[in-house]
Amino acid sequence: MGSITNRHCSRGQACTQYEVLGTPANLSRYNKDDVCEQCRQAEREKHDSSASQVEKNQSYESGLAVAVKTQRREFVIQLYRQRGPFWEAIRDIRARWHVTVDTRIPKPWPYTNLYSDAAPEGSWDPDSPDYSEESHKAWNEFWEQWHGDLNSVVDRLVPEKLRIKTMSPGWQDFVAASVLYQPPGTELVAFADYAMPGAEVILKSTPSAGILEKFLDEVERPRTMVLPPIKQIRDPREDRADEARYWNDILTTVWELYVQPQGVGFEQMLLAALESENLRKKNEEWNSNKPPKHGPRYYIEIDEFTTEDDVRRAFRMLSGAQQSRPRSGRPRRDRLTCVEAAVLHDSHNWTYEQLAERYDWNDETLASKYVKDGRTILAEN
Secondary structure: OOOOOOOEOOOHHHOOOHHHHOOOOEOOOOOOOOOOHHHHHHHHHHHHHHHHHHHHHOEEEOHHHHHHHHHHHHHHHHHHHOOOHHHHHHHHHHHHHOOOOEEOOOOOOOOOOOOOOOOOOOEOOOOOOOEOHHHHHHHHHHHHHHHHHHHHHHHHHOOHHHOOOOOOOOHHHHHHHHHHEEOOHHHHHHHHOOOOOOEEEOOOOOOOHHHHHHHHOOOOOOOEEEOOOOOOOOOHHHHHHHHHHHHHHHHHHHHHHHHHHHOOOHHHHHHHHHOOHHHHHHHHHHHHHOOOOOOOOOOOOOOOOOOHHHHHHHHHHHHHOOOOOOOOOOOOOOHHHHHHHHHHHHHHOOOHHHHHHHOOOOOOHHHHHHHHHHHHHHOOO
16 A cells, blocks of 8 residues: 655745744645645635725715715706706806806816806915905905805705715815816716715824824725714813803903902802893793704714624614614616716717726626616606
């Protein structure tokens, strides 16, 4: 009976067991591969780590960000078809400001001026050689009227829950771009995505030098998200204490400057104010006219004890109390992509293969479905 020759890992000195054994690892008789199990395990861990880092470096869109993007795309459909309330509002502003429209995508935000040619001469910047008091006044008047027109469109047509005051770039930038430029049929999606809000990152209040160095060198990126459902809230007890101290300092200063010289003590002044008819009337007026309260808003607090399971369970608790939730299930085809695909196919003779390559579709038959839906959207009344 012949002897069985031991097989060794084909990686030789690169085998993960070489430093321990002094030789590549023996291969089990059940191992049909030429690489040992330990090396294969190391490869799997390396792949998992790489995939995790890729996931970490991706920027995610929150549900709010998707809703904002969807609303903008609906506006661009109206703009391209020249039908609908958004188009009518933009048309009116163009006429009022005598805008000569350019059919293209604007230069990247914020490296372009999103205001009409009716803007005044001179500069609003005090450090500019073209600055003067007259130019400063003219610019203030111009901005008040220009931004007033832009804000009127936002207030009338953008749903209230999508008007995020802290969003940058904001809705005003998108509306201004829509006034000054007409989206080309071949770049409708790119036009809708112009000046979209960027991804946000959260670092500690005093991030370590090592984290900053990795971040700046792009070795490692913190997780990022567009319009994340995260709000920075100070400790309410600290806020109340700070506000109480602030108003106490004001009252004390008023008393020291104007009341104490008249021989009235601080406590005496406060008691007289609390028992006065003036304060009673003010309280009655406030209680009869105060705005309605929306009730408490709940937030999930994350600290060193909070686990991911805690957050998921807390989310389920809070979402169950909501009146409505975002729709789940298979996502619908993006309407603006459908329109753009139809324009490219019908007006520019793009093939389904070219469309699949442009939109990174693995199945070319998707192209025909997008084109069909796009034609339907363009034909809507």
